[in-house]
Amino acid sequence: MRFASVAVLLLTGLAAAGPVLAQGGPIGARQHAMKAMQDQAEIGAAILKGQAPYDPAKAALMFKTFGDSIKGYASLFPPGSDKGDTKAQPAIWSDRAGFEAAIAKFEQLVAENAPKAATADGFKAAFVAVADGCRGCHQGFKAR
Numbered sequence: 833m834r835f836a837s838v839a840v841l842l843l844t845g846l847a848a849a850g851p852v853l854a855q856g857g858p859i860g861a862r863q864h865a866m867k868a869m870q871d872q873a874e875i876g877a878a879i880l881k882g883q884a885p886y887d888p889a890k891a892a893l894m895f896k897t898f899g900d901s902i903k904g905y906a907s908l909f910p911p912g913s914d915k916g917d918t919k920a921q922p923a924i925w926s927d928r929a930g931f932e933a934a935i936a937k938f939e940q941l942v943a944e945n946a947p948k949a950a951t952a953d954g955f956k957a958a959f960v961a962v963a964d965g966c967r968g969c970h971q972g973f974k975a976r
């Protein structure tokens with residue numbers, strides 16, 4: 833009974849998320865990708881603060897989500913998608929090479945640090961390095 837209602841909840845959630853994503857176009861899709869990273873970063877921050885125990889499975893999912901979410905991220909910024917409910921800065925379009933370099937740099941940070949995050953001892957430095965990468969891109973390409 834309990835499992836059944838959880839499954840129903842999950843399905844309802846998915847059904848609700850589908851159309852929202854479809855209607856959101858590229859702006860919705862890129863904010864959705866960032867939200868997925870934010871959720872994982874909050875788990876990482878809680879581990880860092882000692883509010884949650886280190887868990888290798890959680891760490892693996894975290895770094896996988898970072899890598900998956902940033903993949904193809906530049907393609908979510910087609911011409912014209914600078915208008916609307918977005919925090920994307922004009923530099924994304926005026927300095928596309930710089931934006932793509934920031935994405936590549938972040939991808940590299942994630943790839944380099946994922947193996948380090950696989951141990952409790954390595955997690956902290958690995959997570960901080962990637963979180964710095966979030967800020968590094970936001971500084972130039974995301975409005976506050």
Ligand code: HEC
Pocket residue numbers: 859862863864866867869870873898902917918919920921931934935938962963965966967969970973974975
């Ligand atoms: C390569 C650049 C880049 C990297 C790396 C990056 N972001 Fe972002 N982020 C952006 C841009 C651009 C936006 C604004 C998107 C928009 O509003 O259209 C954004 C928006 C966000 C938002 C707001 C989403 C919303 O619903 O409005 C959150 C939260 C966020 N990022 C978290 C993160 C976290 C956490 C990381 C690292 C794990 C990260 N970002 C890494 C570029 C980046």
